Amino acid sequence: AQTVxxxxxxxxxxxxxxxxxxxxxxxxxxxxxLFWYKxxxxxxxxxxxxxxxxxxxxxxxxxxxxxxxxAAKSFSLKIxxxxxxxxxxxxxxxxxxxxxxxxYFGTGTSLTVIP
Amino acid sequence: DxxxxxxxxxLIKTRGxxxxxxxxxxxxxxxxSWYQQALGQGPQFIFQxxxxxxxxxxxxxxxxxxxxxxxxxxxLNVNALLLGDSALYLCASSWKRGGLVNYxxxxxxxxxxxxx
Numbered sequence: 001a002q003t004v005x006x007x008x009x010x011x012x013x014x015x016x017x018x019x020x021x022x023x024x025x026x027x028x029x030x031x032x033x034l035f036w037y038k039x040x041x042x043x044x045x046x047x048x049x050x051x052x053x054x055x056x057x058x059x060x061x062x063x064x065x066x067x068x069x070x071a072a073k074s075f076s077l078k079i080x081x082x083x084x085x086x087x088x089x090x091x092x093x094x095x096x097x098x099x100x101x102x103x104y105f106g107t108g109t110s111l112t113v114i115p
Numbered sequence: 116d117x118x119x120x121x122x123x124x125x126l127i128k129t130r131g132x133x134x135x136x137x138x139x140x141x142x143x144x145x146x147x148s149w150y151q152q153a154l155g156q157g158p159q160f161i162f163q164x165x166x167x168x169x170x171x172x173x174x175x176x177x178x179x180x181x182x183x184x185x186x187x188x189x190x191l192n193v194n195a196l197l198l199g200d201s202a203l204y205l206c207a208s209s210w211k212r213g214g215l216v217n218y219x220x221x222x223x224x225x226x227x228x229x230x231x
Contacts, residue, residue, distance in 0.1 A: 004157070033218050043203060045158075045222035091157050101148055101209050101220050102171050105157030 004094050006106035013082045014114050020067075021077045021109045023092030033095040034068065035103070036077045040088040048090070051075065079111075087113045117142060119208050119223035127229045128196050136191040136226045140208030147189040148220065149181060152203040164189050165211055193228075201230045 003026045013019035025034070036048040051059045051068050058066050063083075067076045079086055092106040120139045128134050140147050146165045150158035160173035164183035183189045187208075193200055204227075207220040 037222075042224065043227075044224045045205065045207075047219060047221075050218070093157075095218055101146065101163065101207070101218065102160050102173070103148075103150075103158070103220065104160070105150075107155070107157050 004092050004104050004106040006090075006092055006109050008109045009107070010110045010112070012112040012114055013079070015082055015084060017082055018078060018080045019082055019111065021079075021090050021092075021111070023075045023077070023106055025073050025075065025092070025094050025104075027073065027094065027096075029096060031097045033097075034066075034075045035093040035095065036064070036066070036075075037091045037093060037105075038086075038088045039091060039108070045091070049077065082113050084113050084115060087111055119144075119206055119221050121204075121206050121223040121226050123226060124224070125227045125229075127231060129231055130196055130198060132196050133192065133194045134196060134228060136193075136204050136206075136228070137188065138191070138206030138208075138223060139188045140206075141221045144208035144210045144221070145187050146209045146211050147183060147187065148207045148209075149189070149191045150205040150207065151175070152205055152225070154202070158205055161191070196230045198230050201228060203227050 005024045032053045034051045037045045038048050049061045049064050063080045065078045089108045091108045093103045122137045148163040149161040152158040162172040167183045178194045180192045203225045205225045206223040209220050210217045
């Protein structure tokens, strides 16, 4: 079974600074998708960024970027110029190919942004 | 454009009772997945519905069942509730065309179920 591990239960960052959230995963497959979701106190999961495993180039979405290391099975999220609105739980998720949309989630990292 | 909606927002039930949760997918979406998120944990996949049939199932007992209607909305039913069923239940929708599943899932705000 696929497992996704987030080893940082809590992280904090000063406003306008940069923070990196870690994620590792276990799989024997070569083609898959990886995601970072944000869950604010409102509980709604919001897609932050996605990465296709077959793409070597790291995905970037404005202030959010990933460091995808396929051989190491590592998928970290970097948030630049942190804003107060970035405070939330962040979940790393793995999607197997050809399985519809069955996602496997990590246990999450709670990010606090300090003004 | 309405996103994924879920009802009710909160629910309190007693052990042994049965509960039904509802989900309406985002406009244009035809595939619905249900997840259980226990406190302090990440969501766990329960099952997925497409074309009114259960297509995939996670590691959940038969007490968890579902249904999808012709308008793509879905219900999650849990029978014989246990204290451990207390969790946030999330619904997510996506679309499928000609066998190709869009990998982006849009989540609803969830239903908080408390079993006493």
